[in-house]
Amino acid sequence: MSTDRRLRLGAFMRPTSIHGGGWRFPGAWPDANFNFAHYRQAALTLERGRFDALFMADHLAVLNMPIEALKRSATVTSFDPLTLLPALAAVTSKLGLIATASTTYNEPYHVARKFAALDHISGGRAGWNLVTSANPHEAFNFSLEQHVEHGRRYARAREFFDVVTGLWDSWADDAFVRDVESGVYFDPEKLHVLSHKGPHFSVRGPLNIARPIQGWPVIVQAGASDAGRQIAAETAEVVFTNANNLRDAKAYYADVKGRMVLLGRQRDHLKVLPAAFVVVGATVEEARRKKEQLDALVDPASGIASLSVRLGTDASLFDLDGPLPAIPETNDGKGSRQALVDMARERNMTVRQLAQCVGGSYGLLELIGTPQSIADEMERWLMEEGADGFNVMFPYLPGGMDDFVDLVVPELQRRGLFRTEYEGTTLRENLGLPRPPNQFFAA
Amino acid sequence: MSTDRRLRLGAFMRPTSIHGGGWRFPGAWPDANFNFAHYRQAALTLERGRFDALFMADHLAVLNMPIEALKRSATVTSFDPLTLLPALAAVTSKLGLIATASTTYNEPYHVARKFAALDHISGGRAGWNLVTSANPHEAFNFSLEQHVEHGRRYARAREFFDVVTGLWDSWADDAFVRDVESGVYFDPEKLHVLSHKGPHFSVRGPLNIARPIQGWPVIVQAGASDAGRQIAAETAEVVFTNANNLRDAKAYYADVKGRMVLLGRQRDHLKVLPAAFVVVGATVEEARRKKEQLDALVDPASGIASLSVRLGTDASLFDLDGPLPAIPETNDGKGSRQALVDMARERNMTVRQLAQCVGGSYGLLELIGTPQSIADEMERWLMEEGADGFNVMFPYLPGGMDDFVDLVVPELQRRGLFRTEYEGTTLRENLGLPRPPNQFFAA
Numbered sequence: 079m080s081t082d083r084r085l086r087l088g089a090f091m092r093p094t095s096i097h098g099g100g101w102r103f104p105g106a107w108p109d110a111n112f113n114f115a116h117y118r119q120a121a122l123t124l125e126r127g128r129f130d131a132l133f134m135a136d137h138l139a140v141l142n143m144p145i146e147a148l149k150r151s152a153t154v155t156s157f158d159p160l161t162l163l164p165a166l167a168a169v170t171s172k173l174g175l176i177a178t179a180s181t182t183y184n185e186p187y188h189v190a191r192k193f194a195a196l197d198h199i200s201g202g203r204a205g206w207n208l209v210t211s212a213n214p215h216e217a218f219n220f221s222l223e224q225h226v227e228h229g230r231r232y233a234r235a236r237e238f239f240d241v242v243t244g245l246w247d248s249w250a251d252d253a254f255v256r257d258v259e260s261g262v263y264f265d266p267e268k269l270h271v272l273s274h275k276g277p278h279f280s281v282r283g284p285l286n287i288a289r290p291i292q293g294w295p296v297i298v299q300a301g302a303s304d305a306g307r308q309i310a311a312e313t314a315e316v317v318f319t320n321a322n323n324l325r326d327a328k329a330y331y332a333d334v335k336g337r338m339v340l341l342g343r344q345r346d347h348l349k350v351l352p353a354a355f356v357v358v359g360a361t362v363e364e365a366r367r368k369k370e371q372l373d374a375l376v377d378p379a380s381g382i383a384s385l386s387v388r389l390g391t392d393a394s395l396f397d398l399d400g401p402l403p404a405i406p407e408t409n410d411g412k413g414s415r416q417a418l419v420d421m422a423r424e425r426n427m428t429v430r431q432l433a434q435c436v437g438g439s440y441g442l443l444e445l446i447g448t449p450q451s452i453a454d455e456m457e458r459w460l461m462e463e464g465a466d467g468f469n470v471m472f473p474y475l476p477g478g479m480d481d482f483v484d485l486v487v488p489e490l491q492r493r494g495l496f497r498t499e500y501e502g503t504t505l506r507e508n509l510g511l512p513r514p515p516n517q518f519f520a521a
Numbered sequence: 522m523s524t525d526r527r528l529r530l531g532a533f534m535r536p537t538s539i540h541g542g543g544w545r546f547p548g549a550w551p552d553a554n555f556n557f558a559h560y561r562q563a564a565l566t567l568e569r570g571r572f573d574a575l576f577m578a579d580h581l582a583v584l585n586m587p588i589e590a591l592k593r594s595a596t597v598t599s600f601d602p603l604t605l606l607p608a609l610a611a612v613t614s615k616l617g618l619i620a621t622a623s624t625t626y627n628e629p630y631h632v633a634r635k636f637a638a639l640d641h642i643s644g645g646r647a648g649w650n651l652v653t654s655a656n657p658h659e660a661f662n663f664s665l666e667q668h669v670e671h672g673r674r675y676a677r678a679r680e681f682f683d684v685v686t687g688l689w690d691s692w693a694d695d696a697f698v699r700d701v702e703s704g705v706y707f708d709p710e711k712l713h714v715l716s717h718k719g720p721h722f723s724v725r726g727p728l729n730i731a732r733p734i735q736g737w738p739v740i741v742q743a744g745a746s747d748a749g750r751q752i753a754a755e756t757a758e759v760v761f762t763n764a765n766n767l768r769d770a771k772a773y774y775a776d777v778k779g780r781m782v783l784l785g786r787q788r789d790h791l792k793v794l795p796a797a798f799v800v801v802g803a804t805v806e807e808a809r810r811k812k813e814q815l816d817a818l819v820d821p822a823s824g825i826a827s828l829s830v831r832l833g834t835d836a837s838l839f840d841l842d843g844p845l846p847a848i849p850e851t852n853d854g855k856g857s858r859q860a861l862v863d864m865a866r867e868r869n870m871t872v873r874q875l876a877q878c879v880g881g882s883y884g885l886l887e888l889i890g891t892p893q894s895i896a897d898e899m900e901r902w903l904m905e906e907g908a909d910g911f912n913v914m915f916p917y918l919p920g921g922m923d924d925f926v927d928l929v930v931p932e933l934q935r936r937g938l939f940r941t942e943y944e945g946t947t948l949r950e951n952l953g954l955p956r957p958p959n960q961f962f963a964a
């Protein structure tokens with residue numbers, strides 16, 4: 079087996095399980111999103127399982143749902159990823175740490191600096207999930223009256239990326255001579271003042287922190303629309319997708335990697351990781367029962383509310399036992415909405431069924447079975463180029479994560495599909511990604 | 522001795538020593554501002570010394586000095602405080618963690634959320650040093666052509682404070698019921714939607730994180746101008762001052778505490794901590810020699826550049842051997858500039874002497890002597906109400922900090938002036954500050 083057909087595994091935390099019933103499952107931590115000790119334990123479990131990275135999703139507002147559904151959601155609060163991950167960096171040594179940060183409601187100088195600091199503090203384990211903000215209510219927390227329009231969000235994101243990476247390259251890797259004798263701390267020839275002036279930002283620089291250990295923290299993305307795929311092909315090194323069947327996954331994979339080739343990038347410089355909601359059992363039957371038990375813990379009204387969020391329209395007004403009607407265009411996530419609409423059509427789901435599915439595992443790929451059957455499926459997606467790995471979502475913590483690490487990871491390792499030891503010390507080394515040269519200084 | 526006449530000690534880090542020659546001192550860490558392991562060691566030393574808090578200064582740009590001086594400055598880069606302190610929270614258990622965050626170049630939703638997260642992660646040890654940005658070049662990194670005007674900075678700061686504290690109070694302390702049985706995660710009656718609309722900000726809220734463990738992280742300030750003192754009297758619980766003699770310190774102390782009383786606040790709900798640059802020796806002579814050795818490591822041109830920054834005007838154009846000429850009004854820090862001008866006048870310093878002093882210990886209070894003489898001076902300031910404690914600046918790391926913790930702290934403890942054990946687990950408990958009630962919910 080060639081190394082590049084080995085799986086990469088991320089762990090998706092938002093703030094803990096994505097499953098609406100997860101916090102109520104017997105043995106689960108209901109307060110996981112308040113409790114740093116729980117996060118520490120989870121990070122150590124992932125490191126023991128040789129995960130590439132812990133990935134922390136983020137939103138800059140509470141979920142945009144009616145209060146009767148919101149009050150049932152454990153994800154209504156969460157630690158800010160860029161505050162949580164430095165703390166986890168201090169208690170781990172190999173695990174990658176990927177934080178989500180919006181380009182819509184942030185300033186590039188802050189984002190560049192914080193990720194550079196996280197990269198230094200963690201010894202080169204930082205990643206930035208660049209999002210354009212899925213939740214339209216974020217606008218209200220940043221002195222705006224409405225969400226920035228989809229196309230403008232992506233245009234701003236593209237320029238934001240240029241500014242951030244330009245700031246990371248403010249200093250040559252060897253700029254800081256720290257010559258105690260002469261008293262010279264850095265070589266002025268190795269300082270680049272960015273002086274960026276663009277349609278969205280004017281940023282002079284330089285960044286007041288040394289170049290990150292990885293050159294640039296790993297760039298991660300999750301856009302599914304055409305604009306989202308294009309920015310991923312141009313800039314991303316890891317992409318999270320929400321394909322829930324192998325056919326769509328292969329189409330997405332081929333599309334994004336094809337766009338990369340057109341841009342002159344190497345195909346294996348971007349890792350495609352579909353989100354996978356994984357429930358492990360001793361038998362397939364047991365795993366299915368666990369999943370049913372979980373789904374039963376999701377209040378039906380919460381399912382409808384989750385579906386409304388995903389569709390960007392109030393699903394409670396639909397006929398719950400009829401098929402999904404045509405959905406008006408919205409300004410929120412375009413690609414991820416389409417995937418859901420397609421799924422409902424193909425599987426002939428009623429609105430009620432779709433709501434239950436979204437309220438549970440969010441309508442994403444579900445891998446429910448034994449360690450063997452889950453490994454079979456992961457292997458298939460890897461070999462048929464539907465994926466370079468997975469962004470694993472656990473049904474509840476800590477048990478759902480322990481099951482994966484203790485049962486599925488050894489099975490993947492036995493098959494030679496997953497590492498038994500970390501390859502390096504940085505996230506880039508473990509993912510097999512090159513360290514970007516400084517755009518302003520030859521190596 | 523009554524408990525309220527006990528010293529409070531903060532440790533000032535910017536990013537390590539404020540002294541321009543500190544990084545070159547024999548045995549110093551020249552790379553301290555790049556090296557998390559060094560910071561961890563420093564934090565553990567401070568915790569062993571029972572310090573109230575580690576205080577991290579911050580600027581959102583490199584220092585505004587000419588490149589020939591800048592290249593000699595170890596403070597040209599630093600970790601972002603809100604990224605560094607969570608990592609230090611994970612490796613300490615009692616030490617307070619105070620991060621500087623500008624109200625001029627930030628959004629209140631981000632600031633509220635990050636400090637709330639730091640407070641949760643640290644178990645109630647967070648403090649926010651609210652500054653209006655001393656470095657005018659920060660504007661260029663945030664798409665502005667010039668620094669926001671002094672009065673407008675303070676007006677924005679005041680509203681910023683109201684928004685941040687309003688967001689911290691989004692949830693009653695007992696809002697999160699997490700009832701696994703019924704599936705209700707929080708009580709909707711205990712959620713407050715801020716809906717703030719003011720001249721600078723429109724912020725709907727609620728904050729997507731639970732109320733901080735301390736209610737509010739401790740509010741810290743360092744403004745010296747009239748506007749700075751007023752906002753401190755209205756909102757601060759700790760204030761850093763730059764008084765360099767007891768007379769000025771007493772005047773400042775009386776002024777700010779008097780303003781508090783007029784506003785109906787209790788005098789001991791704000792702790793005044795002058796910055797103190799401390800050099801310890803076995804004899805006063807030895808300490809003085811150490812200080813001279815340090816000062817000799819500051820390049821004269823760097824001294825002039827530091828002075829120019831503090832004055833907001835190019836001091837290299839002055840007659841270096843003459844007295845300080847009249848300084849034009851600037852838009853930067855007003856109060857801190859005035860303190861320096863007064864010092865030069867009173868001590869009959871030439872521009873060259875003033876530059877050397879600023880380039881070294883920044884023109885702040887210097888305590889140079891034996892553990893006994895330093896304790897004497899600290900006791901005097903405490904008893905005569907010039908201070909409630911000090912924000913200690915170490916000449917270099919780790920040696921200068923070790924000397925203080927190993928030699929001065931025991932002397933202060935012997936005199937009953939300083940704790941031998943932490944009083945509590947939160948920064949508020951250790952500082953003797955009340956926990957603020959939630960403004961929207963009765964306890």
Ligand SMILES: Cc1cc2nc3c(=O)[nH]c(=O)nc-3n(C[C@H](O)[C@H](O)[C@H](O)COP(=O)(O)O)c2cc1C
Pocket residue numbers: 134135136137178180208209210211212213300301302303304305306307318319320353410411412413414415469
């Ligand atoms: C696995 C996954 C994780 C995501 N995490 C976040 C997130 O943390 N924050 C966010 O604002 N959007 C998140 N998104 C949404 C995407 O960033 C994007 O906004 C959404 O997919 C719509 O993008 P599109 O308009 O290009 O389809 C995530 C999407 C996926 C598939």
Ligand SMILES: Cc1cc2nc3c(=O)[nH]c(=O)nc-3n(C[C@H](O)[C@H](O)[C@H](O)COP(=O)(O)O)c2cc1C
Pocket residue numbers: 577578579580621623651652653654655656743744745746747748749750761762763796853854855856857858912
């Ligand atoms: C001990 C001390 C520490 C300070 N730390 C910072 C800092 O980290 N960042 C900053 O922008 N200003 C800092 N300042 C500057 C003050 O916040 C303030 O801008 C300056 O004193 C001018 O305020 P004024 O205009 O009210 O005098 C500090 C001042 C003092 C005395």
